[in-house]
Amino acid sequence: MTRSVSWAMTALLALVLGACGFQLRGLDLGSQRPYPFSSIYIDSSLPVAAEVVALLKQDPRITLLPSANKAEAVLKILSEDKVKEIETINRSGSTNEYRLNYTLTARLLINGEQIGKDIVLRQFRSMTYSDNVILGKGQEEDLLWADMSRNAAQTLLYRLSSNQMVKEAASTAAGVVPPAATKSKAKKNAGSQP
Numbered sequence: 001m002t003r004s005v006s007w008a009m010t011a012l013l014a015l016v017l018g019a020c021g022f023q024l025r026g027l028d029l030g031s032q033r034p035y036p037f038s039s040i041y042i043d044s045s046l047p048v049a050a051e052v053v054a055l056l057k058q059d060p061r062i063t064l065l066p067s068a069n070k071a072e073a074v075l076k077i078l079s080e081d082k083v084k085e086i087e088t089i090n091r092s093g094s095t096n097e098y099r100l101n102y103t104l105t106a107r108l109l110i111n112g113e114q115i116g117k118d119i120v121l122r123q124f125r126s127m128t129y130s131d132n133v134i135l136g137k138g139q140e141e142d143l144l145w146a147d148m149s150r151n152a153a154q155t156l157l158y159r160l161s162s163n164q165m166v167k168e169a170a171s172t173a174a175g176v177v178p179p180a181a182t183k184s185k186a187k188k189n190a191g192s193q194p
Contacts, residue, residue, distance in 0.1 A: 033161040036169030037073035037110055039063040044077035048104060051153035052077070074109040075160070078118065080152075081105075082145060087126060100125045100141065102148040106156055108165070113172045119159050123148045 040062060042049050052075070056062050065071040080103075087099040104121045107114060125144045129137055159165065 033163075034166075035062060035073075035161050036115070036166045037062075039065055039071050040073040040075055041065045041068040041071035042075050042077070043068060044075075046077050046080045048080050048149045048153055049077050051150055052156060055153055055157055072110060076107045076109065078105040078107060079103070080149070084141075094131065095129050098127045098129055098141075100127060100144055100148070102145065102152065104149075104152040104156065108160060110169050110172065115168050115172060116165055119156060121152050121155050121159075123151060 038061065040056065042053055042056075042064070053064060056064055068074045081101075083101040083103075085099045085101065086095050086097075088095075088097040090096045102123045102125075104119075106119045106121075108116065108119070125148060127137070127141060127144060
């Protein structure tokens with residue numbers, strides 16, 4: 001009797017959640033924009049590279065390659081900076097709150113040509129602090145850094161599939177120079193002539 005009630009409640013819960021539009025979080029390729037490449041090499045030994053690789057492995061449209069030689073695209077993760085600053089202090093001059101600043105810088109190359117400018121992603125989190133719970137606050141800080149790293153990896157992949165990135169990749173592949181680059185070359189050439 002208890003087992004049948006349990007199954008009935010589970011079925012009812014699934015029906016209610018399904019009716020309101022709830023779905024489990026996961027990779028939905030139908031709503032994800034395509035990347036301007038089909039194979040990629042991740043050029044980095046930084047910890048965030050593992051997050052990026054794990055996310056790309058979930059996408060069957062992308063082939064991860066072990067070297068840059070045969071890859072259509074190369075993602076260079078240039079830096080991953082973590083800075084911890086004092087945000088507030090209490091009346092006795094002790095730290096009351098820290099601000100954790102995370103910055104990720106990456107560059108996309110397709111067929112050896114840089115696409116767009118370097119991608120710079122910044123995130124921050126505030127963390128309260130107390131000398132009474134040092135161990136717990138150390139664990140909280142580690143979790144916050146890991147969360148920012150994971151979010152940065154997701155945002156980086158979102159940026160790689162952005163409309164602007166796709167347009168620049170297409171124009172580079174077609175040999176079309178973006179208007180801004182044409183103007184800067186014209187200024188450079190005009191300045192170098194006697």
